[in-house]
Amino acid sequence: MMHKPLFAAALALLPLAAQAQTAALPTDPAADWSVATSEHRIAVEGGKVWVRVNGVIGQGETPVILIHGGPGGTHLGFGTLLSLADQRPVILYDQLDSGMSDHPGDPANWKPARFVAELEAIRKALGVERWHVIGHSWGSALALEYAAAYPEHTASAVLSGTFLSTSHWITGTNLLIRDLPDDVAATIRACEGPTPPAIEVCEPATAAFYDAYNGRPDRPAPTSVMLAYRQRYGGKGFNPELYNTMWGPTEFRASGSLAGYDVSGLLARVDGAKVMFVIGQYDEARIDTVQDFLALTPGAELAVVPGGSHAFIAERPEVAEAIFRDWMNRKDAAAPGH
Template sequence: METFTSYDGTELAFRTVGDGPPLLVLPGGPGRAAAYLGDLGGLAATRTLILPDTRGTGASATPADPGTFRVDRLVEDVEALRRHLRLDRVDLLGHSAGGSLALLYAAAHPDRLTGLVLVTPSFAAVGAASDLDAERVIAARAAEPWHAGAVAAYRKVKSARSFAEAAPHRLAFEPLMYGRWDDAARAHAAADPAQRSLAVSENYYAGYTPDTERLRRRLGALPCPVLLLAGELDLWPTAASATAAAALFPDVTLAVQPGGGHYPWLDDPAAFTATVEDFLHRTAAARAATTAATFSSR
């Protein structure tokens, strides 16, 4: 693990995995250490993944002020890491609640991004729905042997007033979050409690009210291309929610991974990595062509 000092003196940790152009990856949860991301299904074969632990999680320090866990305030941690890495601009990937953070970073620092990848992101930061058509997705999996217990737990998680109240029901609900409830998915889900900071989870959106008009205006003028990757079987966000949210961006590629859940790199690593790598490759090629055209016209 490497460390850097953020804007308020908090020591934050990150690790790098893989080889190739850098890709800064923001974990979700909210409040889950980046370890759950692994190597993103093998994406590290072509990209150097930069995986920070959100403040208060994993190897990162816990500040005295829990208010700094709030998603809009975490934007400055991302910017501090970019500066530490001495990257003028960066490809940014946000997963789940990390997608909300990535959206806020994009709105605040659009000139620092070359490409934005949103993997099964939360849209809470921009005040958009994430659960459109969720009941149909749930009903479509009724033949699964775990279905009745998972749906009962899902109802309890959704009605919980806090992450702590939802925590006892999360593991029973988790089959609905994976495209395949196999041994790999079970191990991934079982690791959640040890990787999660409930304090970060509780404060991530606490007191945050999005300025939806301003955010949508800024995202609507985003100069970099966006990949919005949803899972066909995901509940947060559903494919329907991702499709609706695609209208936020002027240059967006919407991809719905067949059979994918909330962690699509586990459900079909080859499909996931091909989609992300193809987007990043096309983005780099378009950027290079634009740069060449600019120089040739001088």
């Protein structure tokens, strides 16, 4: 959830036709996902967000929007899931102050409610009646908040790499530290203490934590398409100021505005039959924590990606894509009037 990525990466809404910049749909979205069918700049509270669509809204099955983590992350990690566009429109976007979206830099915008309203503004601008919302990490909290606020527009909600509660997350992270080799665990604790050692001592220990739970060493190398897209991305990637303001300077404790954040109570308000939790086998989102969330959501499902960490979408792309595809197909088939 709350991690710095491993690579650096209001006005009335304009008519959709005026916003869109259309390109040819690639014959194989998985082969060249860098090409979008359309790109949009959509007005939201505080500025405009950048949105891309693979597929055509109104054609195919129910659209899906993918909600990135951070706070301050970008859509980039969802590239492998654009293979889903062979069945349904796939919508990616960067949250305000991240990536390709506007960067007004106003902390007044950095509130969960505004990020949820941002999603609804995107839905209205694109003309989507109902969509699947797939959130990862911090994005899973936004997906749950959205599903609770707009059930009539939510075909399903996927809470992947599940973050819903800061206190649960911090507890889980500290339990995972305990499972690391003794010297690494001791170094991380010292680095989080009142008189931390030098950064040269702390960085390798933090890297060991990430290798275990957030980007395992056996993950696939970036493809040529991914590398080309990063170059095209123009360096407008992760926003550390946003991350630090909302979360804090380190992975292992929260000192920002999300320090008391907890939306697990919303699980009782949503239709559990439309909720799926997805985590990696070695995820920072610990399986026992997510099972507690599952117990609060009658009818919900849980999928665990074998061999995956918090970065399972990039590490096990075929498995992740198959889980999401099967889930949405089943929910679509069960929807009234399908």
